[in-house]
Each structure stands twice: as structure tokens, then as C-alpha cells.
Amino acid sequence: MSQYQENATIIRFEQLTDTNVRLTLQTEEIAQAAKPGQFVMIRAGKSKDPLLRRPFSIHQTSSNGRMQVLFKVTGRGTGLLAHCKEGETLSVFGPLGRGFSIDPARPVCLVGGGMGIAPLLFLAKRICQVKQNTETDMIVLGGRTRKEIEPLLSDFQFFDIGIMTVTDDGSLGMHGMVTDVLKTLSLPNNCIVYTCGPEPMMKSVAALCREQKVDCQVSVESVMACGMGACLGCTIKAKDDRYVHVCSDGPVFKTEDLGWNL
Amino acid sequence: MEFVGNHDPFPDLRVKIGALELQNPVLTASGTFGYAREFVDLVNLHRLGGVVVKGISLFPRMGNPPPRIVETACGMLNAIGLENVGVDRFIELKMPYLRGIDTQIIVNILGDSLEEYRHITEKLSQVPGIAAIEVNISCPNVKKGGVAFGSDPDMAAAVTRVVRDNTSLPVIVKLSPNVTDISLIAMAVEQAGADAVSLINTLIGMAIDLRTKRPCLANVIGGLSGPAIKPVALRMVYLVARSVSIPVIGIGGIESAEDALEFMLAGATAVQVGTASFINPRASEEVVEGIGDYVIREKLQSVRDIIGALESD
Numbered sequence: 396m397s398q399y400q401e402n403a404t405i406i407r408f409e410q411l412t413d414t415n416v417r418l419t420l421q422t423e424e425i426a427q428a429a430k431p432g433q434f435v436m437i438r439a440g441k442s443k444d445p446l447l448r449r450p451f452s453i454h455q456t457s458s459n460g461r462m463q464v465l466f467k468v469t470g471r472g473t474g475l476l477a478h479c480k481e482g483e484t485l486s487v488f489g490p491l492g493r494g495f496s497i498d499p500a501r502p503v504c505l506v507g508g509g510m511g512i513a514p515l516l517f518l519a520k521r522i523c524q525v526k527q528n529t530e531t532d533m534i535v536l537g538g539r540t541r542k543e544i545e546p547l548l549s550d551f552q553f554f555d556i557g558i559m560t561v562t563d564d565g566s567l568g569m570h571g572m573v574t575d576v577l578k579t580l581s582l583p584n585n586c587i588v589y590t591c592g593p594e595p596m597m598k599s600v601a602a603l604c605r606e607q608k609v610d611c612q613v614s615v616e617s618v619m620a621c622g623m624g625a626c627l628g629c630t631i632k633a634k635d636d637r638y639v640h641v642c643s644d645g646p647v648f649k650t651e652d653l654g655w656n657l
Numbered sequence: 658m659e660f661v662g663n664h665d666p667f668p669d670l671r672v673k674i675g676a677l678e679l680q681n682p683v684l685t686a687s688g689t690f691g692y693a694r695e696f697v698d699l700v701n702l703h704r705l706g707g708v709v710v711k712g713i714s715l716f717p718r719m720g721n722p723p724p725r726i727v728e729t730a731c732g733m734l735n736a737i738g739l740e741n742v743g744v745d746r747f748i749e750l751k752m753p754y755l756r757g758i759d760t761q762i763i764v765n766i767l768g769d770s771l772e773e774y775r776h777i778t779e780k781l782s783q784v785p786g787i788a789a790i791e792v793n794i795s796c797p798n799v800k801k802g803g804v805a806f807g808s809d810p811d812m813a814a815a816v817t818r819v820v821r822d823n824t825s826l827p828v829i830v831k832l833s834p835n836v837t838d839i840s841l842i843a844m845a846v847e848q849a850g851a852d853a854v855s856l857i858n859t860l861i862g863m864a865i866d867l868r869t870k871r872p873c874l875a876n877v878i879g880g881l882s883g884p885a886i887k888p889v890a891l892r893m894v895y896l897v898a899r900s901v902s903i904p905v906i907g908i909g910g911i912e913s914a915e916d917a918l919e920f921m922l923a924g925a926t927a928v929q930v931g932t933a934s935f936i937n938p939r940a941s942e943e944v945v946e947g948i949g950d951y952v953i954r955e956k957l958q959s960v961r962d963i964i965g966a967l968e969s970d
């Protein structure tokens with residue numbers, strides 16, 4: 396579980412929508428060491444304000460030491476990152492946290508909503524590397540509109556895994572929510588569902604999985620200062636009223652380990 | 658004779674905090690460096706002057722509900738609530754690793770009664786590998802209606818005495834800035850037998866989310882740290898260094914060697930790097946390197962030459 400702090404050059408800057416940006420970074424060690432579901436802390440700008448790094452899931456890595464992050468502009472930090480230019484460098488620290496656990500023998504279903512799709516590309520890639528057969532596997536991508544999902548869709552089409560899309564306004568795929576799609580699928584009971592997205596979405600996916608007695612791994616968020624277990628600021632409620640730290644115990648958890656009242 | 662031409666590659670950075678000898682004046686601040694192991698991939702721990710570990714209480718504490726942290730202008734507020742594994746598990750699980758680092762290990766302790774401080778001190782005094790105890794007196798005294806020990810000279814002195822009387826290790830008392838006159842507290846703990854004081858702990862503050870009309874922290878109030886507090890900390894270090902004759906350790910918003918050297922000019926014998934480690938995990942080691950470069954560049958005999966060397970008219 397080695398960690399590195401690198402000055403990563405921005406190789407490519409892509410404005411996917413008005414608010415969504417994808418950065419390709421040259422980060423030798425981090426890209427080599429990263430596992431699906433892990434994240435990096437990126438410093439937005441070089442000044443004392445905003446002070447803290449921002450956490451981002453690793454979208455995918457390449458064998459030539461590159462790494463992508465995909466984010467939505469939601470505030471000052473992401474706003475600054477959205478103004479970066481190719482050739483500039485960013486201080487990146489990672490890979491951090493515990494990622495998804497993969498069992499090559501079991502069928503999977505990946506369920507992503509909005510920016511929660513980010514870590515699932517890396518996961519899908521790894522699953523295809525370790526599994527012989529992905530015929531019964533499934534990817535469900537949800538978002539508000541076609542515009543949000545479409546730029547991401549083509550990357551997932553590289554895999555031999557069935558994809559279903561769903562949007563709030565019906566502009567792409569099914570009209571509704573990811574759980575509406577999940578209900579139409581009959582998940583095999585040894586299936587693992589992996590999900591990342593807005594918390595209400597993940598909770599309804601988790602509730603559905605519980606009903607169907609299917610294992611579910613979620614990637615959750617919390618505010619973070621250090622991202623590495625030093626500040627103890629990123630706690631969330633786990634089962635039995637205990638606390639866990641999202642950055643070091645997670646960000647991926649089995650839903651039954653969390654204190655979610657499903 | 659000294660080296661001619663080429664500079665001395667090994668500047669003298671040693672300082673003494675009472676009986677505690679540090680290879681350089683840079684320590685990590687409690688609660689911002691975990692139990693050091695978290696940083697081993699990123700920092701050469703052996704190069705640090707010392708490591709001050711996360712505050713330890715007699716029994717494990719769960720800490721406060723989330724959200725526990727919020728970013729503010731050039732700083733952050735935290736209300737971690739002193740989450741820690743408790744002294745017994747600390748000794749069992751954390752000390753074996755810490756002992757292996759070639760630096761001074763300082764254990765930060767906290768309690769909500771004098772009894773608790775006494776118990777922890779007794780337990781830690783039996784443990785090999787601990788170089789000193791830093792006493793966090795910013796905690797509420799349960800028996801006195803939750804008033805912080807550190808806010809009253811008598812209570813601060815009482816805690817200091819309890820720790821002093823139960824250990825032969827150097828005792829550093831960490832002062833709270835949330836007081837009217839920090840020098841009074843510093844003088845009281847000096848009288849009570851402290852070997853050194855460290856300051857400042859976080860400044861209490863608050864942040865509100867206008868959108869939700871709620872406090873940003875579940876605990877409502879939290880402690881402010883980071884570059885935002887540096888001027889306040891510098892002034893307090895300056896005042897305290899002039900009021901006591903024991904060594905002062907400067908803390909508050911230190912990110913660079915320049916920041917650290919300013920605290921030393923104001924009278925600090927050593928410094929602690931806190932929040933900066935979250936943004937740059939290597940911050941503490943870089944401060945060590947930067948101070949070394951400064952000593953060479955300014956052709957000082959030793960870093961000790963700048964302690965309290967502030968010039969004024």
C-alpha cells in the first residue's frame with residue numbers, strides 16, 4: 396500500500412460538459428500502484444486558499460504511468476481545477492484508501508450515478524482483466540441527462556459487459572432511476588453489486604441488494620483533510636454505532652458494515 | 658578549522674528542551690501526524706526532531722459525530738473530539754513501531770480529571786522509548802463544570818503538578834490560546850514544574866452554512882488551525898518567551914522553514930508542524946531541510962543562534 400506525492404503534468408484537459416471535466420495526468424508511481432476504488436488527493440492551485448487538497452476517485456490508469464480523474468465543478472477547489480491548462484502541473488498524492496474487492500469467480504453488476512461513474516471505469520477494466528467470462532455481467536450508468544452520460548459511455552463500450560443507461564429525464568436509455576433498471580434485472584444470488592453515486596442512490600441500491608440477498612460494495616464520500624488516516628476528520632457512522640474513517644477504512648465498504656438504516 | 662569555501666553539509670541544528678535533546682528543532686504537532694506510521698512512505702521519519710503523537714486518554718474515545726472538519730479561509734476548523742485508542746492499546750499497538758524510529762517520541766496526553774492525567778502519566782512512565790510527555794490542557798475539566806484546565810492558572814498548575822509528580826520524563830505543557838492572558842498560564846505551569854511549554858493549540862471558532870442555516874460542524878464549534886492562525890500564534894510565543902525561562906515550542910500555521918524561523922526569532926526553541934502535513938505530507942521534513950539551508954546560508958554556528966534573536970528598536 397505504497398503512497399506517493401508527485402507533481403503530475405496535465406497531459407490532457409477535456410471539458411466534457413458545462414460542469415464536467417476529465418484530466419489526464421502523468422503520474423508515474425501513483426498510476427502503477429493504484430487499484431480500482433482508490434482515490435487521490437489533488438491540490439487545487441498553489442496558494443494557501445483554498446488550503447486543503449480535494450479527494451477524487453481514480454477514473455483509470457494506463458501502463459505508461461498515466462491516470463485520469465473525472466469531476467464535476469461544485470465549488471472553489473473544483474472550479475480552480477477546471478481552469479487548469481495542459482502542460483501545467485498539479486500536486487497529486489495517492490493512491491489512497493481501500494478499493495473494491497474483486498472475486499473472479501462471481502458475476503458482477505456495476506451501478507454508477509453521475510460522477511459516481513468515475514471509479515467504475517477502472518473497476519470494469521480490472522474485472523475484464525481477471526475474469527474469463529463477463530457474459531452475465533452488467534453495467535448500469537445513470538445520470539440526470541443524456542449530456543452527462545454520453546461522453547462516458549464510449550469508454551465502457553470497450554468491454555465485453557452489457558451496458559444499460561438510465562436518465563432522470565429519459566433523454567438517454569430508460570426514464571427513471573438506476574434502481575428501476577436494477578429491478579428489471581434478475582441478479583444471480585452469488586452476484587456482487589458495486590455502486591458509487593449520490594448517497595440516496597447508493598442507499599436505494601443497497602436496500603434493493605439486501606432484499607435480493609446480494610452482496611453490495613459502495614464507495615462513499617466524506618469531507619477530508621489529509622486523506623491518509625492522520626486527521627481523523629472523515630468519520631462516518633458504521634454498524635453498531637461505531638465510527639469508521641472513509642479515507643483509510645474505505646472509501647469502499649460492504650453496505651452491511653455501514654450504519655445505514657435501510 | 659572550519660571548512661573553507663565549500664559549506665558545511667551538516668549544519669548544527671541541535672536544540673535542547675530541558676533534558677530532552679533534539680537533533681533539530683522540528684517536531685510534528687499532535688493530532689496532525691497520526692502515530693507517524695501513516696507517513697512512512699512519504700517522510701524520512703528519522704530526520705525529524707521528534708514526533709508528537711495524537712492525544713491519548715486513559716480509555717479509548719470515540720470522538721465527535723461527523724462532520725468533524727470544515728475548511729475556512731486559509732485554515733480549517735476541527736472538532737475531532739479527541740478520538741483515540743486509549744493508553745493501553747497505544748502502548749501495545751503503536752509504541753513498538755514508534756520506538757524503532759530514530760527520533761524523539763513525545764506522547765500527548767489528555768484527561769477530564771486530575772486523576773485521569775495521573776493514571777496515564779503513571780502508565781506511560783513505565784514504557785521504554787518515550788522521550789517526553791506533552792500535556793494537553795485544553796480539555797474540559799468535568800469536575801469543574803467543563804471549564805478547560807488550560808483556561809485557569811490554578812487548574813493549569815494543578816494538572817502540571819500531577820504529571821510532574823508522577824514521572825521523571827520531561828514534561829511539556831501545551832497551552833490553550835483561548836485565554837485572556839496566556840503568559841499568566843505559562844508562568845503558573847512553569848512554577849508547577851513544567852520543563853517547557855508548547856503553544857498554541859487551536860483557536861476556538863465556528864462556521865455556518867448559509868444554505869442549510871446550520872453550523873458546519875456537528876459539534877457547532879471547533880478549533881481553528883493552519884496559516885490563518887500564524888500571526889496570533891507568533892504573538893503569543895513572543896509574549897510567553899519573555900515571561901518564562903523554560904523553553905518554548907512554537908506552533909501555529911507553520912508550513913515552511915521561513916515560518917519556523919520566525920517563531921524561533923520570537924523566542925521558540927523548537928517548533929511543531931501541524932495542519933501543513935495534511936496538505937504536504939513532507940512539510941515537516943522540508944522544514945528541517947530549509948532550516949539547515951538557512952543556517953548554512955547565514956553562516957550561523959548553530960540554529961540556536963537565532964532563538965529569541967528578534968531585533969527591535
Ligand SMILES: Cc1cc2nc3c(=O)[nH]c(=O)nc-3n(C[C@H](O)[C@H](O)[C@H](O)COP(=O)(O)OP(=O)(O)OC[C@H]3O[C@@H](n4cnc5c(N)ncnc54)[C@H](O)[C@@H]3O)c2cc1C
Binds near residue numbers: 452465473474615
Ligand atoms: C473518496 C472520494 C472520491 C471522490 N471522487 C470524486 C470524483 O471522482 N469526481 C468528483 O466530481 N467528485 C469526487 N468527490 C467529491 C469531491 O471531492 C468534491 O466534489 C470536492 O472536494 C469539492 O470541492 P470544491 O472545493 O469544489 O467544493 P466546496 O464545496 O467549495 O468544498 C468545500 C469543502 O467541502 C469538501 N467537500 C465538498 N463536497 C464534498 C463531497 N461531495 N465529498 C467530499 N468532500 C466534499 C471539500 O473537500 C472542501 O473541503 C470525491 C470525494 C471523496 C471523499
Ligand SMILES: Cc1cc2nc3c(=O)[nH]c(=O)nc-3n(C[C@H](O)[C@H](O)[C@H](O)COP(=O)(O)O)c2cc1C
Binds near residue numbers: 737857
Ligand atoms: C485535526 C487536528 C487534530 C488535533 N488533535 C490534537 C490533539 O489530539 N492534541 C493536541 O494537543 N492538539 C491537537 N491539535 C492541535 C495541533 O497540534 C496544533 O496545536 C494546532 O493545529 C495549531 O497548529 P497548526 O496551525 O500548525 O495546525 C489538533 C489539530 C488538528 C488540526
Ligand code: FES
Binds near residue numbers: 625626
Ligand atoms: S481524511 Fe484525514 S483521517 Fe481521513
